[in-house]
Amino acid sequence: xxxxxxxxxxxxxxxxxxxxxxxxxxxxxxxxxxxxxxxxxxxxxxxxxxxxxxxxxxxxxxxxxxxxxxxxxxxxxxxxxxxxxxxxxxxxxxxxxxxxxxxxxxxxxxxxxxxxxxxxxxxxxxxxxxxxxxxxxxxxxxxxxxxxxxxxxxxxxxxxxxxxxxxxxxxxxxxxxxxxxxxxxxxxxxxxxxxxxxxxxxxxxxxxxxxxxxxxxxxxxxxxxxxxxxxxxxxxxxxxxxxxxxxxxxxxxxxxxxxxxxx
Numbered sequence: 001x002x003x004x005x006x007x008x009x010x011x012x013x014x015x016x017x018x019x020x021x022x023x024x025x026x027x028x029x030x031x032x033x034x035x036x037x038x039x040x041x042x043x044x045x046x047x048x049x050x051x052x053x054x055x056x057x058x059x060x061x062x063x064x065x066x067x068x069x070x071x072x073x074x075x076x077x078x079x080x081x082x083x084x085x086x087x088x089x090x091x092x093x094x095x096x097x098x099x100x101x102x103x104x105x106x107x108x109x110x111x112x113x114x115x116x117x118x119x120x121x122x123x124x125x126x127x128x129x130x131x132x133x134x135x136x137x138x139x140x141x142x143x144x145x146x147x148x149x150x151x152x153x154x155x156x157x158x159x160x161x162x163x164x165x166x167x168x169x170x171x172x173x174x175x176x177x178x179x180x181x182x183x184x185x186x187x188x189x190x191x192x193x194x195x196x197x198x199x200x201x202x203x204x205x206x207x208x209x210x211x212x213x214x215x216x217x218x219x220x221x222x223x224x225x226x227x228x229x230x231x232x233x234x235x236x237x238x239x240x241x242x243x244x245x246x247x248x249x250x251x252x253x254x255x256x257x258x259x260x261x262x263x
Contacts, residue, residue, distance in 0.1 A: 009042050012212055019213035022063030023220025027068075028228050029236055029250060030180060030188065032058060032163020032220075032242030034250065036213070045206065051158075052204030057213035061221030062189035065182075068225035074182035078197045079173070081189040082140055083147035084230050091191035097156050108255070113164065115248070116133040145189055154191040155198075160247045162188045163240055174228025177233035177240075182225070 004182040007015075018039035026032025033054055040050040146168040164198065165184035169175045196229050199205050227235055 001220045005209070007043055007209065012209070015039055015043065015209065015213050015257030016216040016228050019057055019166040019216035020223075022058070023064070023217040024224035024227070025239060025243065026058065026162060026187065027059055027065035027221045029240035029243050030164075030166060030184065031160060031247060032061065032162075033158065034243070034246055040209070044246075045209075048199075048204045049206055053213075055192055055199055056205040056207060059189060059192050059196055060187050060214040061217030061224075062192060064218045064221035065191060065225040068222050068229065069182035069185060072182075072225075072229040073185060074179050074229070075090055079169075079183050080186045082143050083183075084190045086144050086147035086204045087151035087187045087190040088194045090148040090153075092154035092198075094152035094155025094157075095195055097152070102206035103228045113160075115244075117138075118168070132189060139173060141240070143163030146172060150187065151191040151194075155195050156186070159192065159251065160192025160244070163243055163247070166236070166240060177236035178228050180226055181236050185225075191237070 015036075020033050022032030022035040024032075025035065033116075036058065037050055037054050040053055041047065045053060066075065087234065125225065146165070150161055150165050150168065162184050165187055166177065166180045169180035169183055196205070
């Protein structure tokens with residue numbers, strides 16, 4: 001699958017710019033793939049290779065964001081110990097399900113979920129939990145369920161995963177947006193890495209393209225996390241609403257286009 005594709009220096013530079021921008025946005029509120037996947041398609045990658053190569057470069061941005069968030073004390077590991085294993089399991093299941101069900105089936109549901117996520121994130125009714133103990137049993141179950149479902153969604157379909165996780169942490173664990181964004185990157189990294197392994201095993205990652213973009217993603221992911229640490233909830237809320245709006249428009253356009261092709 002991962003055939004040869006020769007790109008010009010300018011094309012590589014533009015892809016790196018897209019990776020930096022996508023990494024910055026993704027570290028703040030998720031949705032970086034809205035920039036990087038279309039950019040990869042624009043230079044001639046087939047859809048499966050665009051998705052695989054996107055995973056190959058985006059995990060670096062997630063990792064850089066995690067490093068910055070950990071340094072700022074926004075990730076303490078209590079939630080991650082629950083979310084990471086379930087996110088990996090969900091991603092494996094979602095990627096397997098994608099072989100049986102067309103992702104287009106999910107689009108109407110995704111539109112509804114995006115509106116719900118926008119309401120949760122935009123409401124402003126968030127607070128930082130003051131407990132320093134491990135999550136209560138019932139809360140741990142909710143976090144496990146969220147990780148399993150969003151991990152499966154990421155492996156199966158993908159758009160808006162990080163934003164959904166942030167909204168879930170706000171609604172379920174009552175985390176402040178900055179903390180929710182930080183914790184979301186850990187789960188998102190786990191599900192992305194799992195999907196990347198599957199794509200790589202099927203030869204769907206163009207590493208000659210992914211690696212230069214990965215360097216830009218590292219910088220973008222760290223920069224986006226730094227903005228979140230410095231500006232707090234406000235920057236997460238603004239970027240998240242923008243990401244949700246862009247996703248709503250994109251998915252609605254895709255649905256209309258597909259309806260036109262089948263009519």
